[in-house]
Amino acid sequence: MLVTDPLKGRYKMKKMISMLCIGAAVLMVAGCSSDYVMSTKSGEMIVTQGKPKIDKDTGMTSYVDQDGVNRQINTNDVAQMIEKE
16 A cells, blocks of 8 residues: 655645745846946946946946956046946
8 A cells, every 4th residue: 555645745846836936036136137338438338237336435436347347437437327228
């Protein structure tokens, strides 16, 4: 006679639903980050990962470049900042 544990199936289902919810949350967070393009007064175009942050105390704009490196530029050197579509 084969006896199955009815709770074992529920555990697997809950685990699978939990994993799907975690995966969906990760995708939503990753999808919310938009790239930006900053043009400098010298004509350079800088593509950033996420929105650059302007520090009014230091006068610097911090950003993460396409290689994932944290960088800063003087805010006075930035001519325009737009969200990349």
